[in-house]
Amino acid sequence: MSLFQFYQPFTGVVRHLVIINVLMFVGTYILLGPERYDPYTGEVLSLGRMMFAVYMPGSVHFQPFQLVTYMFMHADVMHIAFNMLSLYIFGSMVEMVWGPKRFLFYYLVCGLGALALHMAVQWWELSAQGIDPRNFNGAMLGASGSIFGIYAAFAYLFPNQIISLLFPPISLKAKYFVLIMGGLELFYGVRGADSGVAHFAHVGGALFGFIMIMIWYKGRIRNMF
Numbered sequence: 001m002s003l004f005q006f007y008q009p010f011t012g013v014v015r016h017l018v019i020i021n022v023l024m025f026v027g028t029y030i031l032l033g034p035e036r037y038d039p040y041t042g043e044v045l046s047l048g049r050m051m052f053a054v055y056m057p058g059s060v061h062f063q064p065f066q067l068v069t070y071m072f073m074h075a076d077v078m079h080i081a082f083n084m085l086s087l088y089i090f091g092s093m094v095e096m097v098w099g100p101k102r103f104l105f106y107y108l109v110c111g112l113g114a115l116a117l118h119m120a121v122q123w124w125e126l127s128a129q130g131i132d133p134r135n136f137n138g139a140m141l142g143a144s145g146s147i148f149g150i151y152a153a154f155a156y157l158f159p160n161q162i163i164s165l166l167f168p169p170i171s172l173k174a175k176y177f178v179l180i181m182g183g184l185e186l187f188y189g190v191r192g193a194d195s196g197v198a199h200f201a202h203v204g205g206a207l208f209g210f211i212m213i214m215i216w217y218k219g220r221i222r223n224m225f
Helices: 012-031 048-052 066-072 077-098 100-128 144-157 174-191 199-216
Strands: 044-046 162-164 171-173
Touching: 012 048, 012 066, 012 077, 012 100, 048 066, 066 100, 077 100, 077 144, 100 144, 100 199, 144 174, 144 199, 162 174, 171 174, 174 199
Parallel strands: none
Antiparallel strands: 162 171
16 A cells, blocks of 8 residues: 555545644634744743643643644644545545444544543653643644554554555555554653654554454454464
């Protein structure tokens, strides 16, 4: 399967999710704009579009609705383009097997699971540094946790489907692709590499997705290995 050779119908829940994400990305930039800071103190004057990202519970910027809205927000064009392309390529096939209701439920639970693991690890890391997590005002946003859950679902349903990557230019089966991706995210997360990427959110999305799959399929591995 190649990004330029593999086509899926742009329909169903996948289409609606892509549309919502794009509307949120464009709409929040137009209507709310970016965050604004005091140039002297660095204090946040206005959250702008980041009010729909998610902050640590207890933070002055946290709102309950952020638990859902964060997964429909993206930082920049490359961020949303990669996630939506992955949703289209992999999510379409998963939705065809599961149907729209189960697929949407799975997508949202993976997003919440990604957030749960990310927040738990971040809380532990901040506490270990002597920082009160409630005073931490860094935000998380993006559909990547749900996308990693979709990767896990795709590998389970189509374990031997060949995926041809562009960078690096190699081809490998879906089951190995997901294992490598998950392993790299765990490795980078443990090492603390690239603090701007929520590696444990990616791990959480795949992990919660795998748990749901094992529950639904009663632990059957479907000859994945």
